[in-house]
Amino acid sequence: MKGGWNDERMPRYVTRGATLLFGLMALSLMAVLVVGAWPLLREPRPLTNLMSPLWSPLTHRFGLVPFVAGTIAVTVMALGLAIPVGLGTAITLARLMPQTLQPAGVKLLTVLTAVPSVIFGWWGLLVVVPWIRGQVGGPGFSLLAAGVVLSLMLMPTFSLLYYQALRAVPSRYQEASDALGASPDQTLIGVVLPCAFPALVQGLFVGVARALGETMAVQMVIGGQTLMPKGLAAPGATLTTQILTDVTVFPQGTRGHAVLDLMALLLMVAMYLLVRAAERWGTRS
Amino acid sequence: MMAPTVRCDQLSVWYGRHPALKSVSLSVQAGEVLALIGPSGCGKSTLLRAINRLLDEVAHIRIAGNVWVDDEDIYQKGVDVTTLRRRVGMVFQTPNPFPFTIFNNVAYGLRLTGKRTQSELRRVVEASLTKAALWDEVRGKLARPALSLSGGQQQRLCIARALAVEPTVLLMDEPTASLDPLSTARIEDLMGQLKGQYTIMMVTHNLRQAARVADRTAFFAKGELVEVGLTRQIFTAPSDRRTEEYLTGRYES
Amino acid sequence: MGWVLALFCWCSGAWLTPSRHLTVAGATGSLAYLRRAAADFEKTYPPNTVALSGGGSIAGLVEVSLGRVDIGISDVAPQRQWTRGVDLSSLALGRIPLLIIAHPGVGVSSLSTATIRALYSGQVTSWAQVGGRPDPVVVMTRPLSSGARQVLQAKLLGDRPMSPDAVVVLSNGAMLAAVQETPGAIGFVESGIVPSRVALMAVGVTQFHSQDGATWPYAVTPTAYWKKSSSVWVRLLAEFLATRPYRRAFGLYPRAS
Numbered sequence: 073m074k075g076g077w078n079d080e081r082m083p084r085y086v087t088r089g090a091t092l093l094f095g096l097m098a099l100s101l102m103a104v105l106v107v108g109a110w111p112l113l114r115e116p117r118p119l120t121n122l123m124s125p126l127w128s129p130l131t132h133r134f135g136l137v138p139f140v141a142g143t144i145a146v147t148v149m150a151l152g153l154a155i156p157v158g159l160g161t162a163i164t165l166a167r168l169m170p171q172t173l174q175p176a177g178v179k180l181l182t183v184l185t186a187v188p189s190v191i192f193g194w195w196g197l198l199v200v201v202p203w204i205r206g207q208v209g210g211p212g213f214s215l216l217a218a219g220v221v222l223s224l225m226l227m228p229t230f231s232l233l234y235y236q237a238l239r240a241v242p243s244r245y246q247e248a249s250d251a252l253g254a255s256p257d258q259t260l261i262g263v264v265l266p267c268a269f270p271a272l273v274q275g276l277f278v279g280v281a282r283a284l285g286e287t288m289a290v291q292m293v294i295g296g297q298t299l300m301p302k303g304l305a306a307p308g309a310t311l312t313t314q315i316l317t318d319v320t321v322f323p324q325g326t327r328g329h330a331v332l333d334l335m336a337l338l339l340m341v342a343m344y345l346l347v348r349a350a351e352r353w354g355t356r357s
Numbered sequence: 358m359m360a361p362t363v364r365c366d367q368l369s370v371w372y373g374r375h376p377a378l379k380s381v382s383l384s385v386q387a388g389e390v391l392a393l394i395g396p397s398g399c400g401k402s403t404l405l406r407a408i409n410r411l412l413d414e415v416a417h418i419r420i421a422g423n424v425w426v427d428d429e430d431i432y433q434k435g436v437d438v439t440t441l442r443r444r445v446g447m448v449f450q451t452p453n454p455f456p457f458t459i460f461n462n463v464a465y466g467l468r469l470t471g472k473r474t475q476s477e478l479r480r481v482v483e484a485s486l487t488k489a490a491l492w493d494e495v496r497g498k499l500a501r502p503a504l505s506l507s508g509g510q511q512q513r514l515c516i517a518r519a520l521a522v523e524p525t526v527l528l529m530d531e532p533t534a535s536l537d538p539l540s541t542a543r544i545e546d547l548m549g550q551l552k553g554q555y556t557i558m559m560v561t562h563n564l565r566q567a568a569r570v571a572d573r574t575a576f577f578a579k580g581e582l583v584e585v586g587l588t589r590q591i592f593t594a595p596s597d598r599r600t601e602e603y604l605t606g607r608y609e610s
Numbered sequence: 611m612g613w614v615l616a617l618f619c620w621c622s623g624a625w626l627t628p629s630r631h632l633t634v635a636g637a638t639g640s641l642a643y644l645r646r647a648a649a650d651f652e653k654t655y656p657p658n659t660v661a662l663s664g665g666g667s668i669a670g671l672v673e674v675s676l677g678r679v680d681i682g683i684s685d686v687a688p689q690r691q692w693t694r695g696v697d698l699s700s701l702a703l704g705r706i707p708l709l710i711i712a713h714p715g716v717g718v719s720s721l722s723t724a725t726i727r728a729l730y731s732g733q734v735t736s737w738a739q740v741g742g743r744p745d746p747v748v749v750m751t752r753p754l755s756s757g758a759r760q761v762l763q764a765k766l767l768g769d770r771p772m773s774p775d776a777v778v779v780l781s782n783g784a785m786l787a788a789v790q791e792t793p794g795a796i797g798f799v800e801s802g803i804v805p806s807r808v809a810l811m812a813v814g815v816t817q818f819h820s821q822d823g824a825t826w827p828y829a830v831t832p833t834a835y836w837k838k839s840s841s842v843w844v845r846l847l848a849e850f851l852a853t854r855p856y857r858r859a860f861g862l863y864p865r866a867s
Contacts, residue, residue, distance in 0.1 A: 127774075129754070130754070170416075171416060197784070197788075201792075205792065205793070210746070211748040211777050211795070212792060213788075213792075242453075244451060244453040245453060245455055245456075247411070247414075247449065248449065248453045249455075249465070250411060250414060250442070251446070251449075251519075252443070252446075252465065252469065252518070252522060253438070253439040253440070253442035253443040253469060253522065254439075254466075254469050262465065262468070262469070263455055266456075266457065267455070291780060292779075292780065292784065295777040295778065296753075296779070297774065297776070298778075307777050309778075316780075317754070317755075317778055317780065318754060320668055320669055320753070321668055321755040322668075323668060323669065323691075323692055324672075
């Protein structure tokens with residue numbers, strides 16, 4: 073054989089192998105979830121059970137509606153809080169801070185993204201939950217608390233992604249805008265943000281993925297109530313937190329475990345649909 | 358003789374400690390095309406960016422001396438940079454239309470000054486594209502992305518964008534450096550048409566282009582203005598040895 | 611992903627059997643004690659080694675039934691759906707008192723069994739209804755898999771289902787913190803001593819004191835389970851774990867005889 077290990081095709085084999093391995097892992101994960109959820113899907117009229125608002129796993133009532141509602145509410149709140157702050161931070165860092173200070177800011181944000189979610193959860197327990205209790209009464213454990221804690225977890229991520237998106241806008245566009253007499257704000261709104269828009273949308277979906285998947289910090293402050301949430305300041309649960317609380321009760325092979333697999337599958341499908349939507353949106357702009 | 362539109366007096370610029378322009382004094386008459394030639398790094402582009410104060414955006418810059426545009430001392434306190442830049446348009450080395458539609462590129466500068474009616478915008482966009490000799494090629498396609506145009510068309514679009522805000526001075530920084538010969542020829546034709554209506558300062562490395570387009574030519578070396586004069590005189594009988602060496606390809610910076 | 615884990619365990623088990631490597635998995639509550647006792651066992655009976663892992667009570671029962679670990683530690687009684695009918699021997703490690711606690715501001719210091727039932731099933735919604743201040747009741751519970759929750763259900767609530775309004779907190783420590791901080795909260799903790807900054811409820815007329823660990827009627831009982839067909843070493847390890855004198859330091863009380 074010519075070349076042997078020094079063959080210039082080596083890198084290609086390595087990258088192909090890695091891609092193949094990754095694909096296999098993703099597929100087998102999907103397969104495990106589908107196989108796990110299969111006993112439930114095969115039952116007569118599974119949707120009637122799954123689409124009810126009643127979760128009582130010990131009596132085989134597997135209504136997922138409260139968790140879907142909780143997941144959507146928490147994610148929307150977290151994004152609604154994290155995106156404006158993240159974008160503001162990114163703009164401050166990329167456009168107002170002196171060039172020499174920017175690397176320090178980026179380092180700080182990178183460190184913050186690595187803070188374990190349990191830390192955010194504890195902080196939520198000690199600060200956010202009592203604060204909400206003080207404002208609206210009730211236990212304080214709530215969808216709102218989860219949204220606030222999650223938004224704080226997401227802010228560094230959004231700030232970093234948006235900072236990179238803004239920095240990626242070619243300086244020649246800004247120069248053109250400057251030369252036409254635009255003020256810095258006009259350049260930001262008229263050129264930089266529109267040019268960065270596809271990257272901003274990409275960043276949004278990375279954030280959504282993190283929000284949908286986050287479990288520990290949310291569980292610590294959400295209250296874990298399996299009823300249809302009575303309001304944003306009321307306790308609730310998300311798909312992921314309910315998987316976390318119930319996964320140890322239902323060993324593999326039980327019906328309860330099939331539901332948990334289905335919940336995980338549901339999250340993956342939802343994320344896939346969002347990414348597809350993002351792609352279509354991205355190509356249109 | 359008309360009063361000069363642009364006048365520099367003892368203009369010096371430093372990037373940090375590095376001097377980029379050394380005490381340059383130069384006048385540009387209204388409606389003429391002045392070519393700025395010289396080896397790379399001689400300060401030509403710096404001079405252009407001093408005239409619309411685009412240098413202000415550069416970190417660690419220091420500027421001394423005076424620049425007058427239309428009798429206004431532009432480095433005086435209280436000068437409105439926005440108004441200045443609307444009077445002094447600029448076209449860059451690489452075509453840099455925004456990734457918007459053709460229409461929105463030309464309308465961008467107009468919208469900066471506040472509300473204008475749609476019909477007014479349409480009128481100015483058409484007029485500007487016509488002046489930039491692009492209208493016939495893009496008529497009916499104004500909603501298309503600007504980046505779908507060819508490089509030469511993109512550069513003419515940038516010229517239209519600059520003309521839309523009705524400047525009196527046009528700064529062109531090697532406007533054909535990244536274009537093919539045919540596109541270059543069209544831009545040169547266009548400059549011939551614009552001559553007289555606008556005061557044009559053009560940086561170029563293409564000596565033939567300077568000879569074809571410019572009324573007068575200024576030769577720069579190492580941040581200094583070596584000599585300036587009628588293009589024909591500079592090219593045929595330069596008074597400085599360095600100019601002659603540069604024109605004959607023997608100059609070493 | 612279970613089969614990957616199974617394959618891994620099977621392989622490692624097959625290789626390591628000759629050096630008598632014993633594995634223990636299950637309830638996380640008694641892990642601190644087990645860590646100490648396992649080290650002790652290795653010192654007493656070389657060259658045996660013991661590997662510990664968590665996973666929870668039910669995982670412990672499942673794993674031991676499937677033969678993936680030698681001993682499963684569980685706070686909850688085995689059910690057929692977890693053990694698949696495998697015959698298991700058992701030995702209790704001790705008992706951890708289960709205490710009913712409330713936020714110090716509720717103005718109540720004892721509750722009858724019936725009242726606890728009414729509170730936990732959601733029938734009583736204000737502490738005023740049971741002689742306390744007019745604070746709304748916030749019921750705190752733990753996940754279904756919690757041994758403490760199962761003891762509460764079996765010994766105090768009986769067949770009355772727990773209110774779905776209950777706030778679910780993940781761990782014993784989180785429960786204590788949540789009840790300390792939340793006005794109107796009622797909850798339960800596993801503790802050998804009187805917990806601080808909460809109102810400890812007497813159940814009926816019985817009040818818990820820190821020396822009552824062995825006799826308090828409500829307790830979680832972490833228990834070691836192993837297959838009847840296991841080797842003598844497994845049985846020896848289980849007995850060793852169930853008899854260490856320093857169990858009390860970890861909140862584990864021997865059963866009152």
